[in-house]
Amino acid sequence: MNLSLLDPFAVAKEYPDTLAQTLAYGHSTQVRYSYKGDYLASGLVDGIILIIDTDTNSTIQVLRDHTRAITSLNWSPCGRYLLSSSKDWKVNLWDLGTCTVIRSYNFEGPVWCSVMNPHNRFQFVAALVDNDPVFADLENEPKITKLDTNPRDQPNTVKQSTLTATMTPDSNYILTGTSKGWLNVIDTKSLQIVRSLNVCSSNIKNIEISPNCSKLAVNSSDRIIRQYTMPDTSVPAADWEFELETRYQDAVNRLQWNALKFNHNSEYMCASTLGATHDVYIWETGMGSLVKILEGSNDELLAVDWNYRKCSIVATTMDTGTLFIWSVVIPQKWSALAPDFEEIEENIDYEEKEDEFDYVDEDDMNKQIEEEGDEIDVIQREEVDARGFPFVDSFVIESVPVSE
Amino acid sequence: MYKTKWTLDKAHDALVTSAKISPDGGLLATTSTDRTIKLWKLSETGVTYWKTLAGHTKGISSIEFAPNSKYIASASDDLTIRIWDVERGEFVQILRGHTFHVTVLKFHYRGSILVSGSADENIRVWDLRRAKCMKVLSAHSDPISSLDFSFDGTVIVSGSYDGLIRLFDLETGQCLKTLIYDKSGSSYPVSHVTFSPNSKYILSSSLDGFVRLWDYMNNKVVKTFQNVDGGAVAEKYSLGTCFLTCFASPLVCSGDEKGKVLLWDVQSKEIVCQLDTGSGSPVMEVEPVGNGEELLTVCMDGQVRLWQREGE
Structure with missing residues (x-):
């Protein structure tokens, strides 16, 4: 509700521009905002996960079970469940109502990343170090299915491994990336590779699908992010067309991109950099032009995430694990402080109107009360806020007041 | 009511x-x-x-x-x-x-x-x-x-x-x-x-x-x-004051200083009901339970009463 009363130009900004906050709550390796943006999960190098309230920036819950660095975090859309993977070989599913682990699975090695099925919190896909990726269903007895790494219709002669995985928002397909630059599309039902695409010849580090499912970005260690039109997932995968839209690279500084994230409508993309510069780059995805460099960090940046509703971006740093948060600065409207204040661009010579201070013998209040005939709806809420996001109820995580 | x-x-x-x-x-x-x-x-x-x-x-x-x-x-x-x-x-x-x-x-x-x-x-x-x-x-x-x-x-x-x-x-x-x-x-x-x-x-x-x-x-x-x-x-x-939304047409509710509780129709501004707490002292608070199925009234002299909805 606040947005409709704030400066509309500041509210209309699509991406953050100012460093607003740094949070040094342990050495963070992974960050993820909940879908509603009201909480931030931060995974630490020692395996602890912190739940941070984004209104107060204080840690309201501490989740302890993992013993090594957290490698990925995923929220369920309802905001109650969190999936975490760690270098301690484990993937945990947390219930934030009780803040306990409700499902856990021990793999045979460290986990690169795990991705929750947005439609079934007990299912996830995980990329494992030196092993084939797996699709897991932990609802009842754990059911772990190995997925192929070798691309479809390719001879099994080149040794490669799967480094990353993601799932389409409709959860019908899994996308994995290999160490030889292959992108594999796996059908979630048959768990078979239905399509393979050779993106480049080096490691694929991240695959990112925009929330509205219109764009796909592949980040690889050849220092290029390739952005594709996301194929229509309603047609068979064999007919998918991957149209290369843009290649993002910094030819001068030869920057490695570390992590990337689309904004909610995929019009912008941000990526953290590894190397001499310690910045987050933001591009406009239509033309692929760089629109903003978020500066302020004195350390190399690792994970990034975008809080769409609050229009802020968070990044973790490599050496200290401090969180850097950039957001939009909204100027105080001075006209808000009194109903008859007006903000003017330049000085205006005041001219008293003819009747301005005339005494009118009229009962203003009774006149106003008589004009109150209109039907007023005090119940029906607005459906969306001023940025166009629907007002949704999300799970509220208990915050315990600390004793003095 | x-x-x-x-x-x-x-x-x-x-x-x-x-x-x-x-x-x-x-x-x-x-x-x-x-x-x-x-x-x-x-x-x-x-x-x-x-x-x-x-x-x-x-x-x-x-x-x-x-x-x-x-x-x-x-x-x-x-x-x-x-x-x-x-x-x-x-x-x-x-x-x-x-x-x-x-x-x-x-x-x-x-x-x-x-x-x-x-x-x-x-x-x-x-x-x-x-x-x-x-x-x-x-x-x-x-x-x-x-x-x-x-x-x-x-x-x-x-x-x-x-x-x-x-x-x-x-x-x-x-x-x-x-x-x-x-x-x-x-x-x-x-x-x-x-x-x-x-x-x-x-x-x-x-x-x-x-x-x-x-x-x-x-x-x-x-x-x-x-x-x-x-x-x-x-x-x-x-x-x-509070809103009572369990009725077909929402109501506004407030106590007064003589122990009465007033319920107005939002649209017509008419008082549709008056509840008498009988205490005669100011009604400090009116609190709906749920959306008005029950109503808590608190009078300054110490009388606290829960009202239950009855009919439309």
Whole structure:
């Protein structure tokens, strides 16, 4: 509700521009905002996960079970469940109502990343170090299915491994990336590779699908992010067309991109950099032009995430694990402080109107009360806020007041 | 329209300032100028005394349950706010910062933030996790009488005896809007403010005796509610108001200073029902349970009554 009363130009900004906050709550390796943006999960190098309230920036819950660095975090859309993977070989599913682990699975090695099925919190896909990726269903007895790494219709002669995985928002397909630059599309039902695409010849580090499912970005260690039109997932995968839209690279500084994230409508993309510069780059995805460099960090940046509703971006740093948060600065409207204040661009010579201070013998209040005939709806809420996001109820995580 | 479900005739020996039913419906908390909070267990049949929370050194003017019903916040004339653990019956935090009587409190729906208003003319926003004051909103020039959150928790509305209603952005602490009613010549102290269920309107009471519904986006009063025969609702005390939404047409509810509870139809502004508490003293608070299936009324002389809806 606040947005409709704030400066509309500041509210209309699509991406953050100012460093607003740094949070040094342990050495963070992974960050993820909940879908509603009201909480931030931060995974630490020692395996602890912190739940941070984004209104107060204080840690309201501490989740302890993992013993090594957290490698990925995923929220369920309802905001109650969190999936975490760690270098301690484990993937945990947390219930934030009780803040306990409700499902856990021990793999045979460290986990690169795990991705929750947005439609079934007990299912996830995980990329494992030196092993084939797996699709897991932990609802009842754990059911772990190995997925192929070798691309479809390719001879099994080149040794490669799967480094990353993601799932389409409709959860019908899994996308994995290999160490030889292959992108594999796996059908979630048959768990078979239905399509393979050779993106480049080096490691694929991240695959990112925009929330509205219109764009796909592949980040690889050849220092290029390739952005594709996301194929229509309603047609068979064999007919998918991957149209290369843009290649993002910094030819001068030869920057490695570390992590990337689309904004909610995929019009912008941000990526953290590894190397001499310690910045987050933001591009406009239509033309692929760089629109903003978020500066302020004195350390190399690792994970990034975008809080769409609050229009802020968070990044973790490599050496200290401090969180850097950039957001939009909204100027105080001075006209808000009194109903008859007006903000003017330049000085205006005041001219008293003819009747301005005339005494009118009229009962203003009774006149106003008589004009109150209109039907007023005090119940029906607005459906969306001023940025166009629907007002949704999300799970509220208990915050315990600390004793003095 | 409503019939009595149960009545507590004398919740405290001293003047009662506030009473609340916990969000889970299991408890009643009453507070008084006698410096204590009393907790009562509610059941289908009635209300039984449970325990007393003591610790404040001066009278208490406002209490609020946390959304999870496990904590109570209380605002006292001893300049502090205390957060009480209901089960343990003792306080877990003392929030210090206000420099004069703390008058009013409100919890954010997520329970991690509390806002307080004080006679020191400031509003404070507290981070309960760390027991720290996050922000001080100093924009009023007289005591704060009332506060409320919009349903999404992003906007705070405040009413003050300086006659202004202000809206603040929780995130930045900026003043978003100011409303003032000066059509009756001068502005009167604002004694109570509350958001409509959809947070598009603000219901305000002021000591000129009127209850007004504001369309705050357009700086306009859209409805004015008056006592029987155009009389004043309240001219001396800050009496609570609320919306009752379980009826086909929503109602506005407020007590008056003579022990009556008035229910107006929002659209027609007509009084559709009057409930007589029989106490004759000001009705300090009216609190709907759920969306108005039950209604709690609190009189200053210590009478607390739960009304149950009866018919349309």
